[in-house]
Amino acid sequence: MTTISLVRHGRVENPEEVYYGRLPGFVLAEKGREQAAAAGRFLAQDAVSAIYHSPMLRAAQTAQIVRDQFAAPVPLVECALLNEIHSPYDGLPVAEMERRNWDFYHELPPPYEQPEEILARVLAFFERLRREHLGQHVVGVSHGDPIAFAILWAFGRPASTMQKRQLVECGVDDLYPAPASISTFRFSDTGALLDYRYHCPHAIP
Template sequence: MTATTINFVRHGKVENPNHLLYERLPGFHLSDVGQRMAQATGRFIADSPQLNTSVAVFSSPLERTQETAQAILNPLNKVRESRGQEPLTIETDTRIIEARNEFRGTRIGYGDGALWRNGNWKLVRNLWKPSWGETYKEIAARVRDFAMEKVDQFAGQQIIVVSHESPIWSFRHMLEKGHPEHNMLLRKTALASVTSITFDSDTHEVLGIAYFDPAKDVH
């Protein structure tokens, strides 16, 4: 039996002084703290005898994930160079992008432009089945499509996938509980965290799920 591990990494903290729900909006980059978070996770991956054997790095197309992926790629490629291996590049895939949310551009909190104005709060009555955009089932389905493709493509190997909180947790919840619907307030997907999911390369059965939070002390 061979095993394939997909290491899902959530991006680091974003520069967002106006507290907007940025969703898929362009122009939202990692903050200084977010850069340090991504670098901490990059060091963690480069120092791990298992993770630093990863043979590919994928990212969603948004700036915050691309920047996190680059911070991971830099030390990882130094390890590869020391082994005489070719450097990796970032491969972009839209299936691991942030969830679609109709509240994009609104502000968290109160005042003009706030999420809770204009009756928007009525759409947030059920945290398990969002009614304000892409459903958890849709999110998990596209991530599963991506993951199963990569399990076949990289059988017996490890890869890094930089994505977002909702796609990572919805997919994990589906694998563990049999359904992707969940209370979004109970997610365990810290900024710049690593969720490693190992699959049987032949059957796609989940063999194990591990979670790491390398940037928890970064401020």
């Protein structure tokens, strides 16, 4: 059995309240560091072979803090398949994105990503890890929408903005993957998905 845990990065320092997307330089807030440490302590209960992470700084920082909670160090590997979505809205005020109802995808041309393209690269990540880490537990630090679409896939639902708002029906009590939450997918040796679990360690008393 191969286990893959997708961790959303911790809360980001964002005093200007912008949608940061793929903008460089956004670091974890102190709260985000605490959240990442809680995720690491939870994951340290099992043997983890490697931690992959998005190229974004906040994801790399989360990965490092998660690893710091382990009794022994494991490899950290940057992986573009886990990257934040590619959209034209980086830098827009959060208030503007809220007015858009956080819809990143409506009628956008290439090279901007659509949900099915984002899901395709997450599934490619799963396939890579099933080949390279058969029978092991591996962590991938990514971002909200890539993880949300992977959850929908696990429940046989299409990757879309509308379905993304129904994640509570997929066991996501926080309605959307919370910062430093853990979405764990377990696969058989043949690659079949066995089960999916959602945890938010920093919310557990």
